[in-house]
Amino acid sequence: MEDKRVKEKYNNGATRMIDEFLSFLMTEKNYSKNTCVSYSEDLLDYYSFFMKNKETDSENLLINKTKKDIEEYIKNLSMNEMNSSSISRHISSIKAFYKYLLLEKKVKNDPSEVIIMPKQDKRLPKVLSIEEVDKLLDILVTTNFDVRNKAMLELMYSSGLRVSELISLKINDIDLDMDYVRVFGKGSKERIIPIGDYAKNALISYLNIRSELLKKDPCDLLFLNNHGKGMTRQGFFKILKKIALEKGIKTELSPHVLRHSFASHLLQNGADLRSIQELLGHSDISSTQIYTHISNKQLKQNYEDFHPHGK
Numbered sequence: 001m002e003d004k005r006v007k008e009k010y011n012n013g014a015t016r017m018i019d020e021f022l023s024f025l026m027t028e029k030n031y032s033k034n035t036c037v038s039y040s041e042d043l044l045d046y047y048s049f050f051m052k053n054k055e056t057d058s059e060n061l062l063i064n065k066t067k068k069d070i071e072e073y074i075k076n077l078s079m080n081e082m083n084s085s086s087i088s089r090h091i092s093s094i095k096a097f098y099k100y101l102l103l104e105k106k107v108k109n110d111p112s113e114v115i116i117m118p119k120q121d122k123r124l125p126k127v128l129s130i131e132e133v134d135k136l137l138d139i140l141v142t143t144n145f146d147v148r149n150k151a152m153l154e155l156m157y158s159s160g161l162r163v164s165e166l167i168s169l170k171i172n173d174i175d176l177d178m179d180y181v182r183v184f185g186k187g188s189k190e191r192i193i194p195i196g197d198y199a200k201n202a203l204i205s206y207l208n209i210r211s212e213l214l215k216k217d218p219c220d221l222l223f224l225n226n227h228g229k230g231m232t233r234q235g236f237f238k239i240l241k242k243i244a245l246e247k248g249i250k251t252e253l254s255p256h257v258l259r260h261s262f263a264s265h266l267l268q269n270g271a272d273l274r275s276i277q278e279l280l281g282h283s284d285i286s287s288t289q290i291y292t293h294i295s296n297k298q299l300k301q302n303y304e305d306f307h308p309h310g311k
Contacts, residue, residue, distance in 0.1 A: 014062050018043050021100045042093035049073050063101065067111050070094060074115070084118040091115055128251055128261045133157060135247045137198070144209045145226070149239055151199075151206035152223055152231070155181065156255065158199035160262035160279055163255035167231045169222040171207075176200055185281040193279055263291045 022040055025031040031039075050061055050069070077087050094112050101107045128136065137157065139150040156166055165183045173182045179195045195203070215228030223231040237255060244253045251257070263276050277288040 014047055014060075015044070017062065017101075017106070018047065018097070021097055024100055025096075038089070039093045039096065042090045043097055046073055046090065046094055049076060062097075063107055065111050067114055070112055070115055074118075078118075088117050091117055126252055126257050126260065127264045128249070128253075128257060130265060132249050132251060133258075133261055133265070136244060136249060138247075139243065141205075144212055147202075147206050147209055148213065148223060149243065151202040152236065153240070153243070153258070154199040154202040155195065156258050157262055158196040159183075159193040160259050160266075161193075162259060163233055163236055166255075167221070167223060167233060167236060170220045171222050172220075174203060174222065176203060183281070186283075189281060189283075191278065191281050260291075263288070267291050 018040065021043070022036045025036050025039065026033075047062060050065075050073075074087060074091065077090060082090075091112070095110075095115070098107065098110045098112045102110050137150070137153055139146055139153070141147055141150060152166060155161065156163075159181055161181075161183060162185065165185055168184065169181065174195075175182070176195070179200060180192050181195055183191050183193055185191060210224065213224040213228055217228065219229055221230035225231050225235050233255075240253060240255060240258075259280070263280055266276050266279070267273070273285060273288050273292070276291065277285050280288060282288050
């Protein structure tokens, strides 16, 4: 249910309390606008669930909730076929909200404290085949923007960068003499990642024309958009989707699919998990182990496809 529509229908103490919580997240916790919008949508959906058969209400509707009430709401989400990751996000929003109410002394007990997160669906990340990557990166370079696009995609696949890391790179983060890129990942943790020959050559070509993409204002970010400013997530995603469409790539593609492909292809070609963990910037090896499942799945598929008695 949309934020605006719910607020128009129920403009009372409860929705104002949610607004106060969102304001707290933005000012005290420095949460992003997008994160706060997600919290808002989740909490207003939670609130509206208990308002279905009520004509009037106050903030007490949320303050007086019990563990049983919250479980009833979660059960309703499951009955509406919401997946486990989305349900977990809703529960996280509710838990954060009641922690805030406890902090503000608006509730004496946190009814969400003992609510258990649902078991997550084990979904293997999507990856491109090596042939699909070759097709994606085989860009006909006719304009300066083609040069830029090829450099971005080659570097992302060569070094397994997150899109946020790619668009945050500055010119000085690239060292083409030593063939590495310096990346600041989650929690501002620095890591040094090698650059392959294909990416290096694409970057050299891009750096030769980068000044032509600049406008009046200087910019030290490596990759520039059509306005001479830093590339955005949305801008990169549009470029990636457009190239994939032109190349006829059927696999559902996102920037993270390139990162998954980087890791999966390294493992297929003999790299060890610890090295891949360091390259990806994973703090926990368990996050990297998902790629062994991808590799095993592909091994099984190859066996079935090529062994005489495999089927």
